[in-house]
Amino acid sequence: MLKIYNTLTRKIEVFKPQNPPLVTIYTCGPTVYDHAHIGHWFNYVRMDLLIRALRANQYKPKWVINITDVGHLTSDQDEGEDKIQKKANNEHKSAWQIARYYEKEFLSSWKELNILDPSLIVRATEHINDQIELILKLQKKGFTYKIENDGIYYDTSKFKDYSKFARLDIDQQQPGKRVEFNPLKRNPSDFSLWKFSPKDQHRDMEWDSPFGKGFPGWHIECSAMSMKYLGDTLDFHTGGIDHIPIHHTNEIAQSQAITKKPLANYWMHSNHVTINNQKISKSLGNGITLDQLTKLAYDPMEIRLHILESHYQNQSKFSLDSLDSAKRRYQDLRAMSVLRYQLKNNHQSFNFKNIIRQLKSYLLDNLNTPKVLAYLSQVTDQILESAISKNQEHEFNWFLSELDQLLGLKLTTIPDIDDNLKKLLNERQRARQLKDFSKSDKIREQLKENKIIIEDRANGYLWRWE
Ligand SMILES: [Zn+2]
Numbered sequence: 268m269l270k271i272y273n274t275l276t277r278k279i280e281v282f283k284p285q286n287p288p289l290v291t292i293y294t295c296g297p298t299v300y301d302h303a304h305i306g307h308w309f310n311y312v313r314m315d316l317l318i319r320a321l322r323a324n325q326y327k328p329k330w331v332i333n334i335t336d337v338g339h340l341t342s343d344q345d346e347g348e349d350k351i352q353k354k355a356n357n358e359h360k361s362a363w364q365i366a367r368y369y370e371k372e373f374l375s376s377w378k379e380l381n382i383l384d385p386s387l388i389v390r391a392t393e394h395i396n397d398q399i400e401l402i403l404k405l406q407k408k409g410f411t412y413k414i415e416n417d418g419i420y421y422d423t424s425k426f427k428d429y430s431k432f433a434r435l436d437i438d439q440q441q442p443g444k445r446v447e448f449n450p451l452k453r454n455p456s457d458f459s460l461w462k463f464s465p466k467d468q469h470r471d472m473e474w475d476s477p478f479g480k481g482f483p484g485w486h487i488e489c490s491a492m493s494m495k496y497l498g499d500t501l502d503f504h505t506g507g508i509d510h511i512p513i514h515h516t517n518e519i520a521q522s523q524a525i526t527k528k529p530l531a532n533y534w535m536h537s538n539h540v541t542i543n544n545q546k547i548s549k550s551l552g553n554g555i556t557l558d559q560l561t562k563l564a565y566d567p568m569e570i571r572l573h574i575l576e577s578h579y580q581n582q583s584k585f586s587l588d589s590l591d592s593a594k595r596r597y598q599d600l601r602a603m604s605v606l607r608y609q610l611k612n613n614h615q616s617f618n619f620k621n622i623i624r625q626l627k628s629y630l631l632d633n634l635n636t637p638k639v640l641a642y643l644s645q646v647t648d649q650i651l652e653s654a655i656s657k658n659q660e661h662e663f664n665w666f667l668s669e670l671d672q673l674l675g676l677k678l679t680t681i682p683d684i685d686d687n688l689k690k691l692l693n694e695r696q697r698a699r700q701l702k703d704f705s706k707s708d709k710i711r712e713q714l715k716e717n718k719i720i721i722e723d724r725a726n727g728y729l730w731r732w733e
Contacts, residue, residue, distance in 0.1 A: 269324050269631045271317075272580055274511065274534035275432065279633055282533060284502050290326045291497040292318065293531070295489060295506035295514065296388070298335040299369035300350040304554030305570075305585055306547035308380060310507045310537040312571055313579040315382040316634050317505065317535060319673055323627050330385045331496050334373075336366035336392050337472045338462070339485040349482075352470060362471035366392070376557040379567040381675045387496055391488035395474045398483040398491045402460045402476075404525050411460060414451045418462040419478050424454050426520045432534075433512040458517050459484035486517040493530070494522060504531035508538050537579045542586065560590070568676055569594045575636040575674065596644065597676070602731035603647045604678040606655045607663055609729060615653040619666035622646055626673060639674070654729060681732065688717055692730060695721070 269282040284290045294314050321328045341347025355362040405411050410425050423429045463481040464473045473480055522530040539546050542553045573593035577583035629638040655663045667678050695710035718733040
């Protein structure tokens with residue numbers, strides 16, 4: 268049984284899929300005009316955890332994520348310039364080059380963080396006709412109007428429940444401050460479905476349509492692609508919390524105006540991440556990237572572990588100090604993992620089935636990853652204290668692979684040491700038995716140079732990777 272906080276009802280609910288074991292999930296993906304920053308990765312790792320929790324509950328997730336490679340303007344409310352075209356102009360490249368470059372980078376960081384492969388990754392530019400068809404349907408139902416030399420807009424006053432999802436106070440809603448408000452819109456919250464190509468500027472991405480040459484607005488792609496691949500009503504729609512008042516509200520307005528059915532039964536949102544008490548954002552220039560962090564010698568798994576340390580509903584703080592503590596935590600997990608290469612003749616016995624059951628129950632309880640990790644640390648300490656008995660080899664390997672399924676921390680990939688180093692370990696042990704401590708200390712140093720740390724115990728020793 269999976270419990271999850273549903274933004275739709277603002278309550279923690281027991282999840283019930285429409286057609287079990289299938290579970291459909293749509294996640295709003297990146298706008299590929301710049302590097303993804305650590306705030307984005309908090310979001311996607313948390314979505315990955317949702318998929319892992321669903322799997323742990325015997326469901327079969329079908330997970331679709333989109334790539335916004337056209338149509339996202341400077342403000343989410345469709346004012347300003349096209350982010351991708353703007354970047355292309357600045358760098359003397361085409362919008363297509365920019366979009367493909369950052370998409371590739373995004374997907375490679377995705378892999379590095381061991382986020383599960385989605386069932387489908389879909390690009391907005393490859394679904395232009397699907398988007399045009401939806402706009403035509405909205406037009407037919409009377410939800411649209413045209414602004415000359417600008418585009419086709421959605422009239423939000425025609426959609427009765429427009430403010431319901433975000434609990435918006437429409438009267439309080441102010442036009443965007445950063446960029447000039449378009450006075451030709453009927454309501455400040457109206458948004459573009461189709462933008463006409465500007466007459467005085469070159470655009471790399473544009474298409475013919477029944478409305479005129481141009482490109483789709485940002486929000487319509489998600490309605491079109493989620494409907495196409497996952498049907499009228501999703502089990503889950505997920506994304507960052509900042510999508511609630513505009514992007515997700517607009518997706519609901521578009522989809523539900525056509526289908527008259529809920530766009531999703533459950534909405535999961537990942538809360539903001541802050542650095543020095545500021546929200547991470549491109550405009551603030553504090554968006555550290557995965558690449559920058561790996562250059563500072565952080566392993567992507569340490570970063571992933573750090574993300575799991577906070578709950579998705581809470582605002583989390585990112586700092587290198589907290590990343591360092593995740594690093595130490597990951598060291599312990601790696602030390603636990605290599606115990607499978609150094610089984611002992613002891614009689615200590617762990618109930619690994621129970622431990623996994625307990626970890627799953629915390630994960631399924633509204634993705635309580637802080638609790639998962641607190642319990643796992645306790646267990647890790649006990650295991651490191653007593654090591655693993657030869658009798659439990661099979662169970663221990665099972666435990667590690669279950670842990671990897673559940674948390675994606677790649678513990679089963681931590682390698683054994685090679686034969687030369689094993690020889691050194693034996694030599695050191697012999698030297699110690701002969702009380703030749705200067706030799707054993709020398710070998711310890713040699714091992715340290717190879718990033719191996721030895722811990723002597725009453726009945727032998729254990730090694731771990733540094
Ligand atoms: Zn979306």
